[in-house]
Amino acid sequence: MHALDDxxxxxxxxxxxxxxxxxxxxxxxxxxxxxxxxxxxRLLEQxxxxxxxxxxxxxxxxxxxxxxxxxxxLERQTEEYLVRFEAALRRHxxxxxxxxxxxxxxxxxxxxxxxxxxxxAFHRDILSRLPGVSRITSSFAMRSHRRM
Numbered sequence: 492m493h494a495l496d497d498x499x500x501x502x503x504x505x506x507x508x509x510x511x512x513x514x515x516x517x518x519x520x521x522x523x524x525x526x527x528x529x530x531x532x533r534l535l536e537q538x539x540x541x542x543x544x545x546x547x548x549x550x551x552x553x554x555x556x557x558x559x560x561x562x563x564x565l566e567r568q569t570e571e572y573l574v575r576f577e578a579a580l581r582r583h584x585x586x587x588x589x590x591x592x593x594x595x596x597x598x599x600x601x602x603x604x605x606x607x608x609x610x611x612a613f614h615r616d617i618l619s620r621l622p623g624v625s626r627i628t629s630s631f632a633m634r635s636h637r638r639m
Contacts, residue, residue: 495540498522499531502517503540559632563596564625580621614627
């Protein structure tokens with residue numbers, strides 16, 4: 492696995508917002524030369540940190556995937572646990588958003604998967620292996636309404 496540094500994180504953050512950005516614009520935004528930026532993007536791709544690029548479309552059609560809302564409880568809430576957990580979340584593009592919460596549970600995740608059938612493998616192979624996880628509770632969105 493590729494060890495991420497601050498420049499890699501800036502690249503990934505920017506690519507999450509717009510994966511179609513040109514390398515020149517990306518390099519300028521993250522403070523690298525175009526050649527260094529392209530080299531880093533290729534390393535992120537080759538190491539599997541970047542597994543692909545996608546288009547985000549409206550949730551109107553049933554074949555566009557399923558949204559799972561996942562509540563995670565951690566073994567501990569120390570800063571070390573939170574940092575490790577959030578670093579692991581960044582490696583999985585299916586995890587679209589996450590929130591550190593008050594009340595029951597520690598985190599709420601919004602996960603987009605192809606379908607409910609795929610969620611079992613995602614739960615087993617990804618969620619249950621995140622560092623510090625002690626409990627996972629999942630719910631599935633039946634309908635989406637967004638305020639724009």
